[in-house]
Amino acid sequence: MSSHTVSRRALLRIGALAGAAGLAPSLGACVTDDLGTSAALPEKQSALDVMPVLLVATTRKPVGTPPRPPYFNSERGRGLSFAEVRLSPPDRSLLGKVSAVITGDWTIGAVPKTETGPGAAEAFAQAALGRDVLIYVHGYRESFESAAVSAARLSDGIRFRGVSGLFTWPSAAATFDYNYDRESALWSRDAFEDLLKAITATPSGGRINIVAHSMGTLLTLETIRMLRAEAGEAAMSRIGAVVLAAPDIDFDLFSNGVARLGPDVSKITVISSTNDRALELSAALAGGVRAGAADRAKLEALGVRVADASDYGGGLINHDLFLSNPEVQAVVKRAIARGAGV
Numbered sequence: 001m002s003s004h005t006v007s008r009r010a011l012l013r014i015g016a017l018a019g020a021a022g023l024a025p026s027l028g029a030c031v032t033d034d035l036g037t038s039a040a041l042p043e044k045q046s047a048l049d050v051m052p053v054l055l056v057a058t059t060r061k062p063v064g065t066p067p068r069p070p071y072f073n074s075e076r077g078r079g080l081s082f083a084e085v086r087l088s089p090p091d092r093s094l095l096g097k098v099s100a101v102i103t104g105d106w107t108i109g110a111v112p113k114t115e116t117g118p119g120a121a122e123a124f125a126q127a128a129l130g131r132d133v134l135i136y137v138h139g140y141r142e143s144f145e146s147a148a149v150s151a152a153r154l155s156d157g158i159r160f161r162g163v164s165g166l167f168t169w170p171s172a173a174a175t176f177d178y179n180y181d182r183e184s185a186l187w188s189r190d191a192f193e194d195l196l197k198a199i200t201a202t203p204s205g206g207r208i209n210i211v212a213h214s215m216g217t218l219l220t221l222e223t224i225r226m227l228r229a230e231a232g233e234a235a236m237s238r239i240g241a242v243v244l245a246a247p248d249i250d251f252d253l254f255s256n257g258v259a260r261l262g263p264d265v266s267k268i269t270v271i272s273s274t275n276d277r278a279l280e281l282s283a284a285l286a287g288g289v290r291a292g293a294a295d296r297a298k299l300e301a302l303g304v305r306v307a308d309a310s311d312y313g314g315g316l317i318n319h320d321l322f323l324s325n326p327e328v329q330a331v332v333k334r335a336i337a338r339g340a341g342v
Contacts, residue, residue: 052087072144080191082120106152121198132162132206139214143173185219200235207240217247240339246292254291265303269335273309307331
């Protein structure tokens with residue numbers, strides 16, 4: 001992490017943009033990964049909508065025994081924890097869709113089961129046994145609740161038919177704690193690797209698909225690199241798609257990381273944008289061009305697939321379109337289909 005001093009002006013800009021982060025972007029142009037045209041997602045129910053259970057692995061500190069809201073906080077826990085989170089889906093009626101503009105959509109209903117310690121990774125793997133898994137890894141400034149809701153929105157939005165999962169690390173969920181968040185994300189690498197090792201070691205498991213956002217992409221890329229080096233091709237063969245949405249990683253660090261993946265670099269799809277305001281601020285904080293804001297040609301030269309969203313959307317932030325827009329979600333869906341050999 002660079003030791004650049006953050007100016008008062010930069011902090012004020014971060015605060016202003018953070019307050020505007022909830023503004024919905026508008027449609028500007030189609031997003032495509034050059035591997036097929038964008039298409040409407042099929043109108044069929046997601047597995048999460050039928051059985052609203054989210055499998056969670058986290059390095060956050062648990063709150064209470066048994067767990068009570070907010071279930072896991074922003075502090076670093078003692079090892080990995082596993083939780084089955086019961087979700088309440090949004091109201092699909094017309095009235096529900098109107099009220100959702102004010103009240104939100106997915107919510108946490110209960111967390112009836114948790115396990116912390118050496119058995120947590122295996123408990124997650126056993127809960128997902130035999131099925132494809134979609135693991136969402138959140139970014140900077142996220143609470144346990146907001147990360148869980150984003151995981152649900154992503155899985156339901158792409159109509160994922162397998163198990164929905166979340167890896168959540170100890171973000172402070174505060175605008176001015178960028179350094180704490182980055183260190184917490186990197187601190188969580190070993191735990192995330194332990195989780196992936198446990199899932200890939202199950203004899204009858206399905207594909208593991210990972211969608212990481214913003215600072216979570218740094219954690220994901222580092223962990224995938226470690227997994228390949230330590231567990232080899234047998235583990236990597238179980239990894240389907242790795243989608244890095246708006247990666248908040250220094251471009252040189254990103255380049256070095258993907259170079260270590262060899263042929264597995266083809267599993268990676270990057271959703272980038274040269275007008276991502278959040279990544280502009282990250283660059284001011286950490287220094288260096290962020291991979292998610294790099295030119296498409298520079299990214300493609302590394303061997304990754306790229307969905308360039310630079311001409312997409314007229315919002316102020318343009319940082320998390322993959323959670324809300326069907327065309328961007330179609331990029332994620334196609335990446336998962338490729339990973340499954342469909």
